[in-house]
Amino acid sequence: MCGFPIIRKERVESVSPKQKKKKRKEQARGRTGQENEEMYDVVIIGAGPAGMAAAVYAARAELTFVVVEKDMSGGQILETSEIDNYPGIPGTSGFELAQKSREHAEACGTEIIENIKIEDFRKIDGGFELVFDGNKTMETKTILIATGARPRRLGCAGEEEFTGAGVSYCATCDGAFFKGRDVTVIGGGNTAVEDAIFLARGCKSVTLVHRRNELRASRNLVTKLKSLPNVEIIWDSVAERIYGNGTVESVLLRNVKTGEMTDRKTAGVFVAVGTKPVNLGWQDKIPCDEGGCFIAGEDCATQVPGIFAAGDVRTKPLRQVVTAVADGANAITAIERFLAEQE
Ligand SMILES: Cc1cc2nc3c(=O)[nH]c(=O)nc-3n(C[C@H](O)[C@H](O)[C@H](O)COP(=O)(O)OP(=O)(O)OC[C@H]3O[C@@H](n4cnc5c(N)ncnc54)[C@H](O)[C@@H]3O)c2cc1C
Numbered sequence: 001m002c003g004f005p006i007i008r009k010e011r012v013e014s015v016s017p018k019q020k021k022k023k024r025k026e027q028a029r030g031r032t033g034q035e036n037e038e039m040y041d042v043v044i045i046g047a048g049p050a051g052m053a054a055a056v057y058a059a060r061a062e063l064t065f066v067v068v069e070k071d072m073s074g075g076q077i078l079e080t081s082e083i084d085n086y087p088g089i090p091g092t093s094g095f096e097l098a099q100k101s102r103e104h105a106e107a108c109g110t111e112i113i114e115n116i117k118i119e120d121f122r123k124i125d126g127g128f129e130l131v132f133d134g135n136k137t138m139e140t141k142t143i144l145i146a147t148g149a150r151p152r153r154l155g156c157a158g159e160e161e162f163t164g165a166g167v168s169y170c171a172t173c174d175g176a177f178f179k180g181r182d183v184t185v186i187g188g189g190n191t192a193v194e195d196a197i198f199l200a201r202g203c204k205s206v207t208l209v210h211r212r213n214e215l216r217a218s219r220n221l222v223t224k225l226k227s228l229p230n231v232e233i234i235w236d237s238v239a240e241r242i243y244g245n246g247t248v249e250s251v252l253l254r255n256v257k258t259g260e261m262t263d264r265k266t267a268g269v270f271v272a273v274g275t276k277p278v279n280l281g282w283q284d285k286i287p288c289d290e291g292g293c294f295i296a297g298e299d300c301a302t303q304v305p306g307i308f309a310a311g312d313v314r315t316k317p318l319r320q321v322v323t324a325v326a327d328g329a330n331a332i333t334a335i336e337r338f339l340a341e342q343e
Contacts, residue, residue, distance in 0.1 A: 039127055039139040040064050042335050045118045045280075046146035048075020049321045050311025052101040053328030054144055059108035061336050067110060068132070070117035074098030075148050076312070077321060081164055084176060086321050097321070118280065127306065141342070142306045142335050145286075145294065146328065147278040149312035149319060154186060154271055158242030166248025167269045171195035172320065178203050178268045184251055185209070186239050187272035193217035193225050195272045200228045207264060208233045211256055237262075242269055277313045289315045300331035301338075308335055 042058060044051045047069035058065045067073070077083060077094035084091055089100075102112065120131040127141040151169035153159060159167055168174040171185070175195075179202045185195050188210035194217075196208045208225070213235045215222050225231055234253060240261065241252040251269050253262045277293045279286075287295050287303045293316075294309035296302045302309050310327035312319045 038064070039141050040066060041140070041339055042142045042144050042332070043068060043130055043138060043140040044144045044146055045130075046075065046148060046278075046311070046313075047073030047102070047112055047114070048146060048148050048311060048324065049077065049097075049101065050148070050324040050328040050331075051075070051144075051146035052105045053325040054146060054310060054332050055105040055110040055112070055328075056108050057329050057332035058335075059105070059110055061332060063332070063336070063339075065110075066138075067105070067112045068116040068118060068130075068138075069112060069114045072114055073102050073112055076150075079164065080170075080173065082177070083173065083321065085173065121282070121285075121307075142308065142338060144300075144331050144335065145280070145282075145302075145307065145309045145313055146311045146324075146331075147280060147313050148324075149275045149277045149293075151271065152274045152276055154239050154273065156239045156241055158244070158248075159239075159269075159271070162242050162244050162248045162269070165246065166244060166267060167242060167271065169271050171198050171270050171272070172318075174268075174270075175199050175202060180204050181267040182207070182265060183268040183270060184239075184264065184266040185270045185272055187274075188212060188215045188217065189272070189274065190217045190221060191274070192272035193221045195270050196231055197221070197225055197228065199270065200231050203230070205230045205232065207231075207266065209237050209239065209251075209253060210235060211238050212236065234264075239269065275312070275319065279313060291315075298330055299334040300327055301334055306338065 041063040042065045044054050044067045047067050051067050055067050077098055080094040083094055083097055116132050118130050118132050122129045128143055129137045129139050131137055175198055181203055182205045183199055183203045184207045185192050186209050196206050200206045236257045237253045237255050239251050240254040242248055243250045248269055250263050250265050253264060279288055279292050283292060286307055289295055294302050294314050296309045296314045300308045300310045308331045310331040311324035
């Protein structure tokens with residue numbers, strides 16, 4: 001089902017969906033540096049949940065577009081074995097959800113070009129020129145940046161080995177798998193404290209480990225945290241190593257003031273030391289917040305006309321598949337409006 005309220009009528013009447021798909025394919029071949037390629041209405045950078053949702057909406061809106069992805073399509077969800085909080089698809093794997101999203105987008109006529117890393121953009125008459133592979137370019141009237149974010153890593157031994165097997169970067173996503181068990185949260189900001197409060201509802205105990213002797217989180221959160229009977233805070237400490245046998249069994253903590261080492265039994269280590277948006281180093285060209293996320297509201301419009309940001313790379317309070325997908329839809333709706341205003 002790819003029918004959608006039609007805003008740009010003249011396009012729809014003159015070109016059939018099949019021709020449109022062919023045209024998109026031809027434009028996609030422009031990646032090789034072909035001349036005379038037409039400008040896309042939008043280039044979607046990133047084939048994660050935000051990019052895939054945007055593609056479905058862009059196809060339904062009869063825009064000319066392409067999705068470019070630096071790796072394989074899917075985004076961060078490829079890193080998680082189970083997703084249980086996406087409505088309508090309980091207990092799915094990240095891979096399966098990514099695959100279904102891709103199939104859905106392609107069924108609507110989306111062209112996804114993988115292994116293209118967008119590096120830069122330049123303003124040109126009527127739109128933008130995106131630069132990739134050093135000196136290749138593609139032209140587009142608008143840009144939708146859906147490049148996501150990466151959770152900051154602890155960098156300690158065992159972290160990589162047990163990621164997805166007890167080490168998690170998302171309490172909202174994975175907390176339910178640790179019901180009735182002892183878990184550890186590393187961090188001291190709002191996210192870490194919120195995660196600890198969230199986990200304390202279902203876990204037997206939560207140990208919050210912070211490298212300083214004061215939390216950076218807001219006062220009301222700290223008060224709430226300290227009132228919980230099953231939460232313990234360990235100050236001035238960092239995770240030195242994560243141990244386990246198939247899954248996490250303990251975390252070795254080092255007191256940064258005394259150097260003392262303590263091995264704490266735990267079933268899960270939730271890392272909440274911040275996320276790093278993939279803003280492509282464009283923060284000097286497109287205004288970002290202090291965390292490096294593009295400043296954009298619900299319509300995903302950045303402060304540069306014609307450039308939109310959707311998903312984890314945008315300023316927002318909750319970074320999840322469901323919010324990324326909503327952004328993709330909102331962004332395309334705003335892009336349609338923007339294009340209509342330019343005509
Ligand atoms: C381990 C883990 C588990 C999670 N579990 C859940 C869960 O259970 N439920 C849930 O709702 N959320 C979960 N999340 C969060 C969720 O995955 C993200 O909120 C969501 O993927 C954000 O989607 P996005 O499209 O904004 O970005 P991403 O998923 O990060 O996708 C961005 C895409 O852009 C591509 N890209 C980046 N730079 C470029 C470039 N220069 N050129 C071209 N392409 C580029 C990337 O390769 C990537 O494919 C989890 C996250 C992690 C890390």
